[in-house]
Amino acid sequence: MFEIVERQELAQGTIVSNWIKAPKIAVKAKPGQFVILRANETGERIPLTMADTDPEKGLINVIYMVVGKSTALFKTLQVGDSYRDVIGPLGAATHLEKVGKVVCVGGGTGIAVLHPITRGLKNIGNHVFAVIGSRSKDLLIMEDRMRAASHELLICTDDGTYGHHGFVTDKLKEVLENNKDIGLAVCIGPVPMMRACCNVTKGFNVKTLVSLNPIMVDGTGMCGCCRVRVGGEMKFACVDGPEFDGHQVDFDELNLRLRSYLPEEKLSYDMFKSAHKCSCGS
Amino acid sequence: MAEETKAPEAPKKEKIPRQQMPEQPADVRRHNFDEVPLGYTPEQAMKEASRCIQCKDPRCRQGCPVEVDIPAFIKCIKEGDFEGAIRKLWEKNALPAVCGRVCPQEVQCEGLCVLGKKDQPVAIGNLEKFAADYQRNHGRDVLPPKAAPTGKKVAVVGSGPSGLTVAGDLILKGHDVTIFEALHAPGGVLIYGIPEFRLPKAIVASECRYLERLGVNFEVNAVIGRSETVDELLERFDVVFLGVGAGLPMFLKVPGEHYIGVYSSNEYLTRSNLMKAYDFPNYDTPLVRGKRVATFGGGNVAMDSARTALRMGAEKSYIIYRRGREELPARKEEIHHAEQEGVEFMLLSAPVRFTGTDDGFLTGVECRRMELGEPDASGRRRPIEIKGSEFMVEIDTAVISIGSSANPLLTKSTPGLALNKWGNIVADPKTGKTMKPRVWAGGDIVTGAATVILAAGAGRVASNSIHDFLTFGW
Ligand SMILES: Cc1cc2nc3c(=O)[nH]c(=O)nc-3n(C[C@H](O)[C@H](O)[C@H](O)COP(=O)(O)OP(=O)(O)OC[C@H]3O[C@@H](n4cnc5c(N)ncnc54)[C@H](O)[C@@H]3O)c2cc1C
Ligand SMILES: Cc1cc2nc3c(=O)[nH]c(=O)nc-3n(C[C@H](O)[C@H](O)[C@H](O)COP(=O)(O)OP(=O)(O)OC[C@H]3O[C@@H](n4cnc5c(N)ncnc54)[C@H](O)[C@@H]3O)c2cc1C
Ligand code: SF4
Ligand code: SF4
Ligand code: FES
Ligand SMILES: [Mg+2]
Numbered sequence: 001m002f003e004i005v006e007r008q009e010l011a012q013g014t015i016v017s018n019w020i021k022a023p024k025i026a027v028k029a030k031p032g033q034f035v036i037l038r039a040n041e042t043g044e045r046i047p048l049t050m051a052d053t054d055p056e057k058g059l060i061n062v063i064y065m066v067v068g069k070s071t072a073l074f075k076t077l078q079v080g081d082s083y084r085d086v087i088g089p090l091g092a093a094t095h096l097e098k099v100g101k102v103v104c105v106g107g108g109t110g111i112a113v114l115h116p117i118t119r120g121l122k123n124i125g126n127h128v129f130a131v132i133g134s135r136s137k138d139l140l141i142m143e144d145r146m147r148a149a150s151h152e153l154l155i156c157t158d159d160g161t162y163g164h165h166g167f168v169t170d171k172l173k174e175v176l177e178n179n180k181d182i183g184l185a186v187c188i189g190p191v192p193m194m195r196a197c198c199n200v201t202k203g204f205n206v207k208t209l210v211s212l213n214p215i216m217v218d219g220t221g222m223c224g225c226c227r228v229r230v231g232g233e234m235k236f237a238c239v240d241g242p243e244f245d246g247h248q249v250d251f252d253e254l255n256l257r258l259r260s261y262l263p264e265e266k267l268s269y270d271m272f273k274s275a276h277k278c279s280c281g282s
Numbered sequence: 283m284a285e286e287t288k289a290p291e292a293p294k295k296e297k298i299p300r301q302q303m304p305e306q307p308a309d310v311r312r313h314n315f316d317e318v319p320l321g322y323t324p325e326q327a328m329k330e331a332s333r334c335i336q337c338k339d340p341r342c343r344q345g346c347p348v349e350v351d352i353p354a355f356i357k358c359i360k361e362g363d364f365e366g367a368i369r370k371l372w373e374k375n376a377l378p379a380v381c382g383r384v385c386p387q388e389v390q391c392e393g394l395c396v397l398g399k400k401d402q403p404v405a406i407g408n409l410e411k412f413a414a415d416y417q418r419n420h421g422r423d424v425l426p427p428k429a430a431p432t433g434k435k436v437a438v439v440g441s442g443p444s445g446l447t448v449a450g451d452l453i454l455k456g457h458d459v460t461i462f463e464a465l466h467a468p469g470g471v472l473i474y475g476i477p478e479f480r481l482p483k484a485i486v487a488s489e490c491r492y493l494e495r496l497g498v499n500f501e502v503n504a505v506i507g508r509s510e511t512v513d514e515l516l517e518r519f520d521v522v523f524l525g526v527g528a529g530l531p532m533f534l535k536v537p538g539e540h541y542i543g544v545y546s547s548n549e550y551l552t553r554s555n556l557m558k559a560y561d562f563p564n565y566d567t568p569l570v571r572g573k574r575v576a577t578f579g580g581g582n583v584a585m586d587s588a589r590t591a592l593r594m595g596a597e598k599s600y601i602i603y604r605r606g607r608e609e610l611p612a613r614k615e616e617i618h619h620a621e622q623e624g625v626e627f628m629l630l631s632a633p634v635r636f637t638g639t640d641d642g643f644l645t646g647v648e649c650r651r652m653e654l655g656e657p658d659a660s661g662r663r664r665p666i667e668i669k670g671s672e673f674m675v676e677i678d679t680a681v682i683s684i685g686s687s688a689n690p691l692l693t694k695s696t697p698g699l700a701l702n703k704w705g706n707i708v709a710d711p712k713t714g715k716t717m718k719p720r721v722w723a724g725g726d727i728v729t730g731a732a733t734v735i736l737a738a739g740a741g742r743v744a745s746n747s748i749h750d751f752l753t754f755g756w
Contacts, residue, residue: 025509042566044557045567084466085502088505217567218464221689222689223549224545256541257642259542259641
């Protein structure tokens with residue numbers, strides 16, 4: 001059992017942060033790696049990236065957006081409650097390298113995934129530009145932690161309620177134009193955002209890492225559910241990734257496969273919501 | 283010659299036919315996940331056991347990879363000494379309840395039984411299952427004696443039949459044993475692959491609980507190579523046994539494998555068995571309920587997938603296989619059960635490409651007819667494409683069951699292991715020793731995908747060698 005020791009609701013309760021007791025994972029985890037969690041015996045195996053760790057206290061931090069049944073169920077877990085299973089660290093760690101100047105772009109909960117990578121890149125001596133964005137000011141997460149993890153932080157909101165009025169790609173382009181010597185871009189967020197970022201960086205010929213989030217089951221390379229096409233080859237995101245060269249990724253295929261279970265997911269979430277309404281009134 | 287003439291004279295009593303295993307009727311069971319065979323009654327078991335003529339030089343035993351003393355355990359059953367039967371079985375096989383159900387008996391023990399020459403062989407598998415089930419349901423609940431603690435620590439990686447056997451053997455010899463399992467439940471393929479209707483999960487759980495009561499520690503959710511490396515385990519343990527199976531799914535490498543509805547059998551079966559997707563939405567993991575399902579391949583895994591599809595509500599469940607009926611590698615009983623339940627076999631057919639809608643849903647598979655040519659390296663006749671014989675099959679779900687190979691996750695993170703060209707660990711077949719000091723390996727990760735009894739047998743070989751090493755240092 002893996003106990004929640006700290007819990008926060010972010011972005012008006014649409015996003016939740018958990019610090020979970022998982023000492024073995026905490027000492028091993030590296031930036032870019034994820035865990036798989038299961039709330040209870042009937043639960044799904046849900047992959048979430050570790051946004052942070054505290055090896056001394058034996059804690060890992062996951063930050064998730066509530067999008068369906070399982071994440072809604074996670075949200076009901078309070079401090080003192082436990083996840084039944086937490087498995088990890090999984091996935092290949094980010095290859096952190098000193099390249100000079102880098103730009104890190106995050107959107108939505110992708111910012112949580114981006115955070116340890118950004119910090120890692122800064123810690124080994126890169127000059128780090130960070131661009132983060134959300135639909136609106138209230139939905140932006142981890143501004144302070146991202147500010148600390150970078151040298152220059154740029155903020156964008158789709159509705160202009162905070163920072164630049166527009167998409168992260170606008171600021172990404174600006175940074176690349178002003179800094180011709182940028183050696184690496186890391187772009188993590190919703191699939192359309194990552195695709196758009198890759199289109200921008202291609203134009204500047206800057207190597208770009210993205211973190212892919214296909215549907216997973218085991219997370220150990222056993223089922224093949226998480227297969228993605230990269231450079232024309234089939235890769236398993238849970239072991240070969242989740243990070244890949246964004247210029248090689250077939251985003252169309254990823255987008256398709258993410259929709260595999262839409263009707264089942266809706267059924268499952270609707271049932272959960274109607275069962276839950278009676279007990280907590282929300 | 284001499285042996286022929288010395289064979290016991292058939293006494294002039296009424297010949298007992300092979301006892302039929304009572305089963306759920308096909309039209310009932312294709313809609314449920316309960317076990318298909320219902321099991322012998324004690325009377326049936328004793329009657330079947332009485333068919334065995336107790337050969338002095340039992341051929342059946344040569345057919346069993348672990349040399350179960352078959353006449354001896356059958357004699358016990360015949361005499362109603364069911365506890366004696368299970369003790370005999372346990373001497374050679376730690377998992378009789380499983381093997382009685384899933385061994386390919388027709389090419390192993392039963393395939394060599396002398397009765398099979400003129401009549402049907404003794405139902406050795408059914409008897410083995412009977413003895414194990416009887417013990418589980420009625421047996422006295424006493425644990426076998428354990429040797430005094432040796433203070434030696436053994437790490438077993440993987441909880442399939444090989445790992446469970448190693449753990450069971452070494453705990454009785456007084457060593458301290460911990461099993462590390464990547465998934466959230468132990469049992470390996472027995473829990474995530476082989477379906478409930480063929481091997482009830484309660485049996486696997488009961489085997490694991492038994493080991494736990496003996497003192498084996500289970501650490502689930504431990505992905506060795508990620509959570510901890512083998513070298514790190516070697517710092518805490520005297521020896522490490524690797525029984526991680528052959529879990530890497532193979533794909534067909536034809537266009538369209540990304541369409542929604544195309545699964546590897548590992549995914550399809552893991553969702554339905556381990557995650558209990560057949561009970562969705564009571565369980566949260568979904569599995570698309572295909573109406574027209576094609577399974578590619580002809581082994582046990584393919585039969586399991588095709589029969590799972592029926593139970594998930596498929597109207598059509600096809601097996602599409604490149605070779606002919608004779609070449610189907612599955613157990614005979616599985617093929618027979620699949621046919622009874624309404625699985626349709628499209629033999630001598632191979633997939634060319636999948637088709638799908640613009641939004642990514644599978645709609646069909648184009649296949650090509652094959653004919654059989656000369657035998658290939660495996661000794662089986664090689665399928666050859668017939669040009670221009672393409673045809674379409676309309677399907678919404680495809681399950682690819684063409685085999686699995688070694689998962690590199692653990693081996694890549696373990697320096698000093700020798701691997702063969704397929705990525706399997708090289709280990710001495712007589713001891714299970716790998717090229718890395720203090721590391722043993724066995725089961726599918728060494729042999730490539732094989733059988734439960736071979737994996738269990740490899741576990742026994744390794745546990746003997748490990749015990750020698752821990753006791754005498756070699
Ligand atoms: C490596 C990896 C890291 C991730 N990290 C984060 C993170 O840090 N924060 C975060 O908010 N989200 C993260 N995700 C996405 C998260 O796993 C999904 O949002 C979650 O599984 C949705 O489950 P649900 O039951 O709540 O919603 P559902 O309604 O079941 O699903 C919503 C959508 O999420 C996707 N999804 C469903 N099941 C899975 C599954 N088993 N695995 C992956 N995706 C699935 C599908 O596209 C689906 O349409 C990550 C995904 C991966 C693969
Ligand atoms: C669907 C299906 C049906 C089958 N039907 C039959 C049948 O009817 N008869 C028969 O004899 N055989 C059958 N087989 C084959 C048989 O199940 C296998 O040969 C046998 O289970 C192999 O045993 P094993 O001990 O080598 O490993 P496995 O049973 O494969 O177990 C390996 C275990 O190791 C775990 N693991 C892997 N990597 C790691 C890691 N890095 N860290 C920790 N744990 C890890 C896995 O999660 C798994 O639980 C079938 C196989 C399948 C898939
Ligand atoms: S273990 Fe398998 S092969 Fe050996 S006797 Fe039992 S059923 Fe036959
Ligand atoms: S070969 Fe057949 S008849 Fe002879 S001992 Fe074995 S099971 Fe009995
Ligand atoms: S999630 Fe199963 S192989 Fe990646
Ligand atoms: Mg879900």
